Amino acid sequence: MKSGLTPVVGYKPRLVFNEEQETLLSKYILRSASIYFGLLPEEVRQLAYQCAMKFNVHNIPPSWHTNGEAGKDWLTNFLKRNSTLSIRIPEATSAGRASSFNRHNVNQFFEKLGDLITKHNLTPSRIWNLDETGVQTVLNPKKILAEKGTKQVGAIVSTERGTLVTVELAVSALGNSIPPMFVFPRLKYKDLFIRDGPPECIGAGNKSGWMTSTEFLVFMDHFIKHTKPRPEVPVLLLLDNHSSHIDIDVIEKAKKNSVILLSFPPHCTHRLQPLDVGVNGPFKTYCSKAQNNWLRTNPGKIMSIYEIPGIVKYAFPLAVTPINICNAFKKAGIWPYNSNVFTDEDYAPSFVTDRPMPENRLSQGTDNLPVPPNNRERTPQYLDESNYVGSNVEIETSPSILQHVPVQSDCRVDCTSEPSANQEPTPCCSFQLPQSADNNTGDKNTTIFSPELIRPLPKAPPRLNGYNKRLKRMTAVLTDTPEKNALK
Known part of the structure; x- marks a missing residue:
């Protein structure tokens, strides 16, 4: 037997993302599916490439740059490594x-x-x-027994x-x-x-x-x-x-x-x-x-x-x-x-439309909240107060907004408390990458790996008064x- 064909004992393939990063990506995919906004396989591949570029992940294959997305083989192996994920056909559910x-x-x-x-x-x-x-x-x-491989089976x-x-x-x-x-x-x-x-x-x-x-x-x-x-x-x-x-x-x-x-x-x-x-x-x-x-x-x-x-x-x-x-x-x-x-x-599917009622909004101290520009990095929806800022609409920092935050044992922040006025909101269930030195200045900076910074979870705009006069039963x-x- 040629030496080149000899199997290497204990060989481990080189991965694009480490184990902790893949765990966070898997949790984000599951979270999206639980609120009935699941990702298509193509969207998962695009998200993987965007996360690799955004957070300066090493070992990016050249084909990812060429196609602008991860390869099909990466998705197949990713599903094998994360047994909680599988490709399913969703059931249509009304909003x-x-x-x-x-x-x-x-x-x-x-x-x-x-x-x-x-x-x-x-x-x-x-x-x-x-x-x-x-x-x-x-x-x-109902299901019947028929020849294997037959494209169509009929029933009277x-x-x-x-x-x-x-x-x-x-x-x-x-x-x-x-x-x-x-x-x-x-x-x-x-x-x-x-x-x-x-x-x-x-x-x-x-x-x-x-x-x-x-x-x-x-x-x-x-x-x-x-x-x-x-x-x-x-x-x-x-x-x-x-x-x-x-x-x-x-x-x-x-x-x-x-x-x-x-x-x-x-x-x-x-x-x-x-x-x-x-x-x-x-x-x-x-x-x-x-x-x-x-x-x-x-x-x-x-x-x-x-x-x-x-x-x-x-x-x-x-x-x-x-x-x-x-x-x-x-x-x-x-x-x-x-x-x-x-x-x-x-209750997870109601997360998208979980908004404060207009009559219960608090107006104190919310007049000067800035509206972030479109090119600003968005923080996760359950911690982003900008989701509740609209034209002439006052917001309420309600505990119900934070009740959907998954509290994980490996989080680096307190997921159940709101950020202070001088503290930048930090994504939950994320982790800091090792400190790296900048090539030009030598300054050290840290980057938080969170797929939701790339693709925020959908959130409905705030409710407005006077737009729906139809009587709603309860x-x-x-x-x-x-x-x-x-x-x-």
Whole structure:
């Protein structure tokens, strides 16, 4: 064997960034993904090159200068060295959902929920949640076994586009449920539509097949019949802010029959509503399986909306089980009551729009805050006061701005305190490179390695008064007299 092919024992490849720098870069990438502004692979390669140039990192390959970005082989090896990172396909999330699920809105909901539990001495059998879900005649097929390498695998469905039937579900924290209600897209409803449905289910019809206040009044009678609330034993019903739920006739019927209505904060039901958390998902899965079984036993036939009750009859007892319901209430923190069930990581997507309200801003001592020029090096968003400086807008140095700062054991600064007036803000979770002598002056200077100095995390501008006059819903006890009078 030639000596040139002899493997070198203990050989370690030469790295562009040292271990601590790669750790900081990895934390920044994870932080960007947690606030739903993740970086593309190309953006990570560009950021690596910019960091190497900005912080005078040695061992930069010549190809990086030629292409203006790190190479693909560097990214591949970087992912291998940092096992917490991987290339994933993100799920589309609306900006309203990301911004509304914040600590303030959630705390407001839990405060009202805790007050109601204490005031009325509520037990799990008297805490209910209802929600609508849609069942179509065409659902996405489940995974099947097929030939490996085949580009496309087909599965028979009834039609190209399905017709939707709304199904109203209601469950309690004790694990109980009541028979569902169906809303068909038919102006003339007949009881024979639900002859194959679950026992004691009810139905209604309208032009669209969606739930309206008229159909919801029918469901409220159905709900009161099965839960039997009384003035001395009221029932708490948790529901979203859909227009059919906040109708004045619905609220008056609920109050008259000792049903307390508590609404969730807008765009927060994906985390707070038990049916969304742990019931609707299994329910849709079993509905899809039932549809596949129907198509196999009825080859050549097209599924209509009148088969939907039979599909739900199969899926309902399998999905709406006591263990699924109780686990969903527990995960949402409703029962057992746990107002601290959500962590800082759960609130991370709201970081971008976490801004002080205009009416709460402090005007004292903020008139002379300078606006940094565009070419000035920006400090991390959670320590940069310039993010809150705008034309004729006063700022507030709020502790909520700093609550998103990750406190790390290897930080060189105190991440939980604000910089003093004569102190330059220092990026958190960064470290100082070794002191180096300047080539011309011989003076020593230090450079802080922080990817956020190169690519600051996005932050929404401050809120302004008078630009949005639309009424915004928030969590509220709808059956309280002030809320009911306001709806009138």
